[in-house]
Amino acid sequence: MASGKDSLSTEERNLIKNVKEDIGPLQRYRYRLTYDNTAAQYNLINTEQKLQELVQKEESFINEMELTSCPDEIKVMQKKLDGLHQDYFVLRQTWWRWRSEFTEYLSRAFDLWRSYPHWYLHRVLRNDCALKGGCCGRDCGCCLMRATTSGQNRKLGTGHCSIECACCIRSRGFDLTDSRKAEVRDLFRLSDSTHRYDDQILRASMWGLMKDSEENPLDLINKHPPLY
Numbered sequence: 593m594a595s596g597k598d599s600l601s602t603e604e605r606n607l608i609k610n611v612k613e614d615i616g617p618l619q620r621y622r623y624r625l626t627y628d629n630t631a632a633q634y635n636l637i638n639t640e641q642k643l644q645e646l647v648q649k650e651e652s653f654i655n656e657m658e659l660t661s662c663p664d665e666i667k668v669m670q671k672k673l674d675g676l677h678q679d680y681f682v683l684r685q686t687w688w689r690w691r692s693e694f695t696e697y698l699s700r701a702f703d704l705w706r707s708y709p710h711w712y713l714h715r716v717l718r719n720d721c722a723l724k725g726g727c728c729g730r731d732c733g734c735c736l737m738r739a740t741t742s743g744q745n746r747k748l749g750t751g752h753c754s755i756e757c758a759c760c761i762r763s764r765g766f767d768l769t770d771s772r773k774a775e776v777r778d779l780f781r782l783s784d785s786t787h788r789y790d791d792q793i794l795r796a797s798m799w800g801l802m803k804d805s806e807e808n809p810l811d812l813i814n815k816h817p818p819l820y
């Protein structure tokens with residue numbers, strides 16, 4: 593891959609050597625030296641949001657299927673499930689398409705951050721989930737569980753609650769109509785680095801960082817939900 597060790601600067605090499613417990617200085621150094629790669633990062637996060645939605649929808653279908661014994665209903669659900677398999681396949685290709693645009697500092701920072709299975713329990717992302725009415729705002733533990741329950745072939749869809757989370761739907765007592773779902777998707781589709789919200793989500797998801805904070809990204813992984 594283009595991110596081979598040959599291209600490491602002396603400073604990055606030293607930071608890697610001294611990383612021990614705190615990965616912050618290394619991640620911040622790489623962040624400072626990454627330019628012009630924002631669109632690819634946003635596209636990747638948007639793809640991951642779609643993957644999360646898909647995986648959560650798939651889980652609901654599978655659970656529903658287990659509850660019914662009517663052959664016609666099972667047939668219809670199986671067809672829908674087959675459609676979702678195809679959607680996942682395409683989204684996986686899309687994910688890789690944008691991931692392969694990452695330049696070297698970003699690429700290494702991303703691989704390091706994502707090597708921690710609980711990366712998405714970063715404080716910023718947990719707060720975001722809780723404030724949007726997701727499971728991080730309750731004590732059901734759904735978000736924490738996803739790190740271990742998402743099968744290897746659905747790993748790219750591991751993350752916080754989407755509009756398709758069955759636990760969230762049960763908790764609020766209603767599912768959204770398709771047009772309302774589209775509204776929510778539009779609202780949280782990341783697009784512009786000048787927006788404060790987008791920038792916060794990008795830093796936390798790709799780098800483990802938080803603006804104006806020197807905290808170790810690993811200390812920002814919070815296995816206990818914020819519970820708003």
Ligand SMILES: [Zn+2]
Nearest residue numbers: 727753757760
């Ligand atoms: Zn949820």
Ligand SMILES: [Zn+2]
Nearest residue numbers: 721728735752
């Ligand atoms: Zn969550």
Ligand SMILES: [Zn+2]
Nearest residue numbers: 727732734759
């Ligand atoms: Zn839940």
